[in-house]
Structures are given as structure tokens and as C-alpha cells.
Amino acid sequence: MSTESCENTNCCTPATAVAPAEAKWTKPHYRAEKDGNAYKVRVFLPGVAKSGVSVSLDKDTLTIEGVRSDTVEESWTPVFEEIKRDGYRLQLHLEVDIEEEKIEATVDDGVLNLTLPIAEAAKPKVIAVT
Amino acid sequence: MDATINQSIRPMKTIQYNYPKLAFGNDFRRLLRDAFEGFDGLGNLFERPARPANAPAADLYSSDEAYHVRVEVPGVRKEEVSVSLENSVLKIRATHEEGEGEARRVLNFDRSLAVPDDVDAEKIEAKLENGVLSITLTKQEAQKPKQIAIL
Numbered sequence: 001m002s003t004e005s006c007e008n009t010n011c012c013t014p015a016t017a018v019a020p021a022e023a024k025w026t027k028p029h030y031r032a033e034k035d036g037n038a039y040k041v042r043v044f045l046p047g048v049a050k051s052g053v054s055v056s057l058d059k060d061t062l063t064i065e066g067v068r069s070d071t072v073e074e075s076w077t078p079v080f081e082e083i084k085r086d087g088y089r090l091q092l093h094l095e096v097d098i099e100e101e102k103i104e105a106t107v108d109d110g111v112l113n114l115t116l117p118i119a120e121a122a123k124p125k126v127i128a129v130t
Numbered sequence: 131m132d133a134t135i136n137q138s139i140r141p142m143k144t145i146q147y148n149y150p151k152l153a154f155g156n157d158f159r160r161l162l163r164d165a166f167e168g169f170d171g172l173g174n175l176f177e178r179p180a181r182p183a184n185a186p187a188a189d190l191y192s193s194d195e196a197y198h199v200r201v202e203v204p205g206v207r208k209e210e211v212s213v214s215l216e217n218s219v220l221k222i223r224a225t226h227e228e229g230e231g232e233a234r235r236v237l238n239f240d241r242s243l244a245v246p247d248d249v250d251a252e253k254i255e256a257k258l259e260n261g262v263l264s265i266t267l268t269k270q271e272a273q274k275p276k277q278i279a280i281l
Contacts, residue, residue, distance in 0.1 A: 035233070046202035046261035070262050076191035076198055083187045083202055110204035110261015 025089035028066070032092070037123065039096075041114040045088050050107040055114065057100055062092045064112065097122040184238045186222075190245070197249065197267040203239045204261030211263060213256050218247045222263065 030043040045053065048066035056063045066088035097119035104115040181187075189200040199220065203211065206224040214221045219242050226237040245267060253268035 042205075044204040044261070046204040049260050069260065070200070070264070072189070072191060072198070072200070073193070076193045079190040079192055079197075081189045082181075083189045083200055109206060109258075110202075 024086040026084045026086045028088040028090050030090060037118050039116040039118065041092070041116065043090055043112040043114070044110065045112055046110040048088065048107070048110060053105075053107050053112055055105050055112070057103070060094045062094055064088070064090045064092070066112070185241045186239045188241055188243060190243060196269055197245060199243065199245075199265040199267065201241060201263040201265070202261065203258070203263050205237050206239065206258070206261065208258045211258060213263070213265060215245070215249070215251055215254060218245055218249070219243070220245050220265070220267075
């Protein structure tokens with residue numbers, strides 16, 4: 001599994017390139033690990049509610065987008081600001097066949113938990129010696 | 131002649147240094163670094179010191195009646211967060227453990243923020259939503275001038 005950096009905000013899709021005002025994304029922190037017959041991916045999306053997360057799979061590219069639901073009132077004066085309020089976007093290239101129908105996604109406390117089961121075709125085969 | 135001193139008493143002010151936000155800070159350092167490889171003599175002169183890896187990003191806003199703090203603590207539950215205020219320093223600590231054995235993971239967050247000292251310590255509210263901790267620190271009511279009688 002490898003990642004594509006999306007720091008260049010115009011790289012992702014033609015759609016985002018057309019609308020530069022909407023094309024500001026932050027790449028979230030994430031962890032991916034193999035757990036038995038599945039890959040487990042945890043994407044840290046603080047400030048994003050369940051309804052703000054979208055996960056899509058196009059061929060072998062998994063795209064995760066998150067829109068923040070926490071707000072800051074306009075009338076507040078910033079003393080200091082470190083949190084980026086752009087949306088999140090992460091693209092993961094899957095190098096292993098995944099059972100697309102069985103992908104599970106849950107969102108808890110600002111963390112997206114993805115379970116990507118490895119397809120039977122991609123599992124190692126034991127060949128019996130006769 | 132009026133024998134009273136009209137004096138407004140304010141608590142001692144915390145002195146805070148706001149690091150200048152210079153757009154060229156990073157570029158300037160890179161330029162120096164490229165020119166003199168290994169040279170890092172300017173240190174943090176132009177930058178806010180880097181946060182340690184376990185210090186989450188935070189925002190501090192001020193409004194008429196309160197200060198508003200936002201801290202990003204994804205994956206942490208309400209009961210795993212502690213917030214304390216001491217000497218105008220707001221301390222936020224959170225530890226989240228999950229899994230067992232080799233799959234055990236610990237998330238640690240530790241952040242201290244210097245907050246202005248006109249905070250009413252009795253009126254602090256915190257809530258955790260979607261991995262963002264929001265703290266509202268109500269400002270003290272403007273202190274009225276206090277009449278001190280001369281005996």
C-alpha cells in the first residue's frame with residue numbers, strides 16, 4: 001500500500017483543479033497495518049462528524065474525504081491558530097486486491113476506521129506437495 | 131479634599147510573547163541551510179518552536195465575554211481527557227489505549243497553553259466532539275474601581 005501526496009492541491013482530479021477555491025485540502029495523519037486477512041486503516045480526522053466523511057474506491061485508488069463540522073465564530077479574534085480548517089483528503093493506492101463489497105468503515109471520536117479485506121485471489125496459496 | 135484613593139486594582143498580568151509571524155521565516159532558513167550546509171545557528175529566531183510530536187494542534191480565540199480553545203485529540207474519549215488550569219496555564223492531557231498484546235496502541239496527547247489571566251477559573255466549560263476538545267474560559271467581569279478608605 002502506498003500513498004500519493006496531495007499537498008499539491010491541484011494534483012488530484014480535474015474537478016478540484018477547476019475550482020481552486022474548493023481545492024484546499026489537508027492530508028490527514030493515518031495508520032495502515034495488516035491484520036490477518038485484512039488491512040486496517042485508521043485515518044485521524046479531528047472535527048469531522050460521521051456525516052462529513054466520504055470514502056470512495058475507484059479501481060485501486062481509495063479516496064477519503066472529510067469536511068469539518070466544528071465551527072469558529074466570525075466575531076472571535078484569533079490569538080493563535082494552528083488548526084487548519086480546510087477539509088481533509090487522503091488517497092491510498094491499493095496494491096493488493098480488496099473485496100470491495102466487504103469494506104467496512106466506522107467513524108468514532110474523529111477517527112475513521114477502515115477494514116479492507118484482502119481478496120481471496122490475493123491471498124498466499126499453500127501448494128500441497130504430492 | 132477627598133480623602134480616598136480612587137484606584138483600580140488589576141491582578142498581575144502574565145507576560146506573553148507572541149512570536150512574530152514572518153512569512154519568509156521558513157524560506158529564509160532554507161536559504162541559509164542550503165548556503166551553509168549544517169548551519170542552523172539562527173535556531174528558532176523566526177519561527178514558533180516546533181511542537182513535540184504528542185502536542186496536538188490548538189487554537190485560541192478571544193471574544194468579548196470569553197476565550198475559546200480548540201484542541202485536536204482524535205480517537206480520545208471523554209473520560210480519557212483531563213483539563214486543568216493553574217497559574218494561567220491550561221493543561222490538556224489525554225491518553226487513549228486500544229488493543230492488546232502486539233496490537234496495543236497508545237495515543238498520548240499533552241499540551242499546555244498560556245492563557246490570559248483575566249479568566250474566571252470557576253467558569254470554565256469543556257466539551258469533546260468528533261475528536262476536538264472545545265474549552266470556553268469565561269472572562270472575569272471588568273473589575274470595578276475600588277475605594278480604599280484612609281484611616
